[in-house]
Amino acid sequence: MPVQYSGILDEHQSVRERAGLFDISHMGEFRITGAGALGFLNHLLTNDATKLTVGKGQYSMICNDHGGIIDDLFVYRTNLEEYLMVVNASCIEKDYLWAQTHKSHPCQFEDCSHFYAAVALQGPSSPRILERVIPGAACQVHHHEIKRFLFQGKEIWIARTGYTGEDGFELFFDRTVALQVWGKILLDGREFGIKPCGLGARDTLRLEMGYPLNGSDLSENITPVEAGLGFAVSFGKGRFIGSEALLQEKENGPARKSVMFQMNGITPPPRSHYPILSDGVKVGEVTSGTLSPSLKMGIGMGMVETRFAEPGVPLQIEIRGKPYPATVVKKPIYKPGKAG
Amino acid sequence: MNIPKDLRYAETHEWIRADGDTATVGVTDHAQAELTDVVFVELPKIGTKVAAGAECAVVESVKAASDIYAPVSGEIVEVNQRLEAEPGLVNNDPYGEGWFFKIKMLAPEELRRLKTNESYAQQISK
Numbered sequence: 001m002p003v004q005y006s007g008i009l010d011e012h013q014s015v016r017e018r019a020g021l022f023d024i025s026h027m028g029e030f031r032i033t034g035a036g037a038l039g040f041l042n043h044l045l046t047n048d049a050t051k052l053t054v055g056k057g058q059y060s061m062i063c064n065d066h067g068g069i070i071d072d073l074f075v076y077r078t079n080l081e082e083y084l085m086v087v088n089a090s091c092i093e094k095d096y097l098w099a100q101t102h103k104s105h106p107c108q109f110e111d112c113s114h115f116y117a118a119v120a121l122q123g124p125s126s127p128r129i130l131e132r133v134i135p136g137a138a139c140q141v142h143h144h145e146i147k148r149f150l151f152q153g154k155e156i157w158i159a160r161t162g163y164t165g166e167d168g169f170e171l172f173f174d175r176t177v178a179l180q181v182w183g184k185i186l187l188d189g190r191e192f193g194i195k196p197c198g199l200g201a202r203d204t205l206r207l208e209m210g211y212p213l214n215g216s217d218l219s220e221n222i223t224p225v226e227a228g229l230g231f232a233v234s235f236g237k238g239r240f241i242g243s244e245a246l247l248q249e250k251e252n253g254p255a256r257k258s259v260m261f262q263m264n265g266i267t268p269p270p271r272s273h274y275p276i277l278s279d280g281v282k283v284g285e286v287t288s289g290t291l292s293p294s295l296k297m298g299i300g301m302g303m304v305e306t307r308f309a310e311p312g313v314p315l316q317i318e319i320r321g322k323p324y325p326a327t328v329v330k331k332p333i334y335k336p337g338k339a340g
Numbered sequence: 341m342n343i344p345k346d347l348r349y350a351e352t353h354e355w356i357r358a359d360g361d362t363a364t365v366g367v368t369d370h371a372q373a374e375l376t377d378v379v380f381v382e383l384p385k386i387g388t389k390v391a392a393g394a395e396c397a398v399v400e401s402v403k404a405a406s407d408i409y410a411p412v413s414g415e416i417v418e419v420n421q422r423l424e425a426e427p428g429l430v431n432n433d434p435y436g437e438g439w440f441f442k443i444k445m446l447a448p449e450e451l452r453r454l455k456t457n458e459s460y461a462q463q464i465s466k
Contacts, residue, residue, distance in 0.1 A: 003376065004376055007376065008377050200402055268382060291380070
């Protein structure tokens with residue numbers, strides 16, 4: 001995926017107001033099958049996979065024994081004893097190796113990343129565009145669901161998920177029809193104003209929502225409790241990899257927490273690794289930052305000492321040696337569905 | 341890619357237009373395209389003395405922050421304050437309204453060390 005096609009700001013606005021199409025073929029896909037698949041997923045992942053009825057998906061994480069995040073991902077139940085896991089591109093080998101060496105239940109764990117191409121169709125006009133491409137699909141697949149369809153005789157999995165905060169779909173299919181899928185969506189979406197979108201807009205869109213990016217906001221040294229991802233950790237399901245460490249941290253309270261912040265007034269955009277200050281003293285570090293195209297203000301995420309992790313707390317971001325005022329805010333910074 | 345003939349170019353993608361002993365500096369069309377949408381420009385203070393090759397401004401796109409270097413030595417005598425409110429001028433009119441600063445040259449002969457439009461075109465085609 002290139003950084004941009006027509007321009008980051010233009011693509012961003014297109015997704016917020018109409019539709020955008022991202023080539024997300026770089027992402028990894030694992031297929032988990034067999035009688036032990038569910039038991040294994042509940043051992044490997046933080047969220048409770050027993051909640052997944054056929055056709056449902058959920059956000060989840062792979063943690064290490066210390067509760068550090070190895071990867072964050074989406075797992076879908078595609079059949080009774082069959083699951084599809086979509087993971088970050090940079091983590092495919094690492095996740096696969098981890099899963100193979102921690103296999104607790106008899107099942108098949110297969111890396112299908114080489115087989116699948118994938119696109120994300122995102123934005124308020126996405127359902128009407130998908131309706132043209134694959135009639136009937138948009139109304140059959142609801143939020144966080146996945147369903148199998150056919151495209152030119154090939155299997156295509158359509159999930160109502162995404163990384164932009166807008167309504168939209170992620171499509172996973174045989175890579176031999178990748179050009180046809182890409183071309184058909186852009187053609188059918190033309191009258192709705194669809195634009196091809198790159199990595200740049202993908203980053204500004206997800207950051208306005210406060211969605212973390214693994215490698216920037218998440219790492220093996222950061223836990224879901226610190227990252228504010230406790231909603232995707234199930235302590236009720238029994239033991240899983242990292243559960244003891246996470247439970248202890250949850251009870252004691254984490255020493256630091258991820259926050260979303262917004263710059264006050266016109267400032268340079270915050271960037272990862274810039275120091276976060278309180279009254280001139282360093283209390284954390286920016287993990288992701290950009291200029292919000294929707295707000296025209298600098299926004300970002302950062303890891304700060306827990307006592308500063310409250311909406312409304314004033315902080316400063318140090319940019320090239322100068323402190324600029326910022327305020328901790330609630331996620332998301334942008335509420336989808338408000339644009340024209 | 342637009343590379344006007346009457347300008348000189350630095351390897352670091354600034355252009356310079358001399359008028360007597362004062363010169364106007366901005367970034368090239370190629371640079372603005374590579375930067376992507378410019379969203380913030382930090383300009384030098386008027387009166388700052390700079391050496392050729394010294395960092396003297398910062399241009400920020402959605403993607404990243406990049407340094408702008410003085411192509412020649414001298415003193416900053418004027419800055420384009422419009423860029424503070426309208427940083428997009430750098431993308432829309434890099435050789436015109438999107439200029440960064442004017443510099444009173446200490447040694448105008450330094451201009452001869454900079455690239456012509458042809459050698460700059462060659463550099464960016466590599």
